[in-house]
Amino acid sequence: MRYIGWTILISFWVFFAAFLHYTLPQRDIVRIVRVFEERQDLNDWTRMFWSRPDEQSDGLINRDVQFLQTVQANGRPMVYRNEDTGWSWPPYFKFDTSNLFTEAADAVSTRAAPEWYVLTHYGWRNEFLTIFPNAISIRPVDGPEASKGIPWINIIVLTLIAAFFYAIWVRWRRFRRARIDPKLEELQDNWEAAGDAVSAKRGRIRRWLDTWKAK
Template identity: 90%
Template structure:
C-alpha cells in the first residue's frame, strides 16, 4: 500500500512539473533566418500541442500555420510556431499573430551580419511528434550573450503554487493530528485490549485443562 501511495505522489509531481514546464514562458536568444507559412495536418493525438483560439479549430483537419526559423548562439536550429492563443489555455491572451509575424520578418538577418533577439515562448520542440513551441513576443538584444531578463512571471507563479501547497500541507497535518491520529490510536488501543482479553481467556482455558490433566 505504501508503494502505491508513493507511486501516485511521484506521478502527480512529475505531471505537474511537466505541465508547468510546458505552460510557463521561456526565453531564447536567437537569430531569425526565415519566416514562412505552411499547411499543417492536425493529428488527433498531437492536437493538444496546437493552439485552439476558437471553437472551429477543433474540427479542422489541417490549417495554415506561421513559423519562425531561427538559429541559437551555439549554432543549433530552433523553429517556433506563431499562433494566437485567444481565450484558450494557456492563458497568454495572444491576438497579435500578424504583428509578431511582421516583426520577425523585419528582424531576419544573415550569419555575416547577425542580429540577435530574445524570443519569449511556451511549449516544447519535438521532431518525432512534429510539435513546436509557440512564440509570444520578440525583442532585440545586443548580442548572443545578452541577458534574457529575470523571469518574474515564473517566479511569481511558482512561489504562489508553493505557498498554496504549503498551506494545504500545514492544514492537512493539523487535521491529521486533531482527528485522524487520535482515531487511529483509539483503534489500536481497542485492538490491543481485545488481544489482551483473548490472551487472558486462553490462559484461563489452558489452566482449566491443566487441572483435568492433573487428575
C-alpha cells in the first residue's frame, strides 16, 4: 500500500509539473524567417493541443491556422502557431491574432541581416504529434544574446501555488495532530494492553501446567 501511495503522489506531481510547463508563458529569442497560413486536421486525441477560441471550433475537423517559422539563437528551427485563445484555457485572453501576424510578417529578416525578437509563447513543439506552441507576443531585442526579461508571471503564479500547498500542508499537520494522532495512540495503547493481557493469561496457563508437571 505504501508503494501505491508513493506512485500516486509522484504521478500527481509529474502531471502537475507538465501542466504548468505547458501552460505558463515561456520566452525564446528568435529570428522570424516566414509567416504563412495552412489548413490543419484536428485529430480527436491531439485536439486538446489546439486553441478553442469559440464553440464552433469543437465541431470542426480541420481549419486554417497561421504559423510563424523562426530560427532560434542557437540555430535550431522552431515553428509556432498563431491562434486566439479567447476566453478559453489557458487564460491569455488573446484576441489579436491578426495584429500579431502582421507584426511577425513585418519582422521577417534574412541570415545576412538578422533581426532578433523575444517571442512569448505557451505550449510544446512535438513533430511526431504535430503540435506547436502558440505565440502570444513579440518584441525586438538588440541581438541573440539579449536578456529575455524577468518572468514575473511565472514567479507570481508559482509563488501563489507554493503558498496554497503550504497552507494545505500546515492545516493537514494541525488536523493530524489534533484528531488522527490521538486516535492512533489510543489504538496502539489498546493493542498493547490487549497484548499484555494475552501474555498474562498465557503465563497463568503455563504456571498451571507446570504445577501438573511437578505432580
